[in-house]
Amino acid sequence: MPEATDPIGELADLALHVMDDRCSAVTMALPDDPASVLRPMVEAVLAEASAQAWIEKQLAETGLKSMDFRNGMTMEVEPARDMVAQWVGAARAMLGDAPNYTETPVEMVVKVAENPERFAFTLQRVGKITPHQARQQAETALAEVLRIVSDYVIESNDSGGIDCNDLAWRLQEVGHPLPTPAP
Known part of the structure; x- marks a missing residue:
């Protein structure tokens, strides 16, 4: 059975090797056990890189360009056909025969000073008056x-x-x- 590899340890060793080749002053400043410094540094860099990659993937897949909650909620999205089709289907289903708007109560756990609040989303036909x-x-x-x-x-x-x-x-x-x- 092959021995399990330690990819973070391997990256820490690679970082030490690169520093040895390119910047001996940094290598000399490291403690006797460089892994004690390099391993947490590599973990932090990988965590940040994976978070950024996940965010970029989500933005690319959802087409979300911006979101604002200052006066109600406003989203700017890329014209992604699949997402738009889902929103249109959801809006039609929620509005049903309503001539103007519908309110959908949604329970959320939003705590401000330990007081949970209840919210309702209002879906309105464009050009009609709001509630x-x-x-x-x-x-x-x-x-x-x-x-x-x-x-x-x-x-x-x-x-x-x-x-x-x-x-x-x-x-x-x-x-x-x-x-x-x-x-």
């Missing part, structure tokens, strides 16, 4: 209706002579007609 914009529009419409009702109540109390039909007309004029009663 936040829809809420803002509803709040604006509600504020307008409440202003009209408040003005009506004040005017009715101060001067009289107006009735509920006047309120219905005022609401209709600004695009908030009262619903038609069910038969």
Whole structure:
């Protein structure tokens, strides 16, 4: 049975040999046991090289160019056909018949000061309003209706002579007609 090799030890020996050939001053500065210095150095260089190779491989395979989390999440990706096809399929499946957006609750273990938080991803059709914009529009419409009702109540109390039909007309004029009663 052949003896197991020590590739890191072999690289450390190679590094010592290269230093002997090219830079005797460095070799003279090494301790009596150069492996005690060279072996950890070779391990660190290999760890860094393998990490960089893995990162480059991931970037090449995913096509990811950049990712930003400052205002929501934005990713810039290479137009990789397979990845784009997967994203389109996932988006269509998640949206289903939804006309605008869908929220997908996702449990993540994200701890900030030991407080885990829960997140939801919102997938939205391009060109449609966001849930936040829809809420803002509803709040604006509600504020307008409440202003009209408040003005009506004040005017009715101060001067009289107006009735509920006047309120219905005022609401209709600004695009908030009262619903038609069910038969």
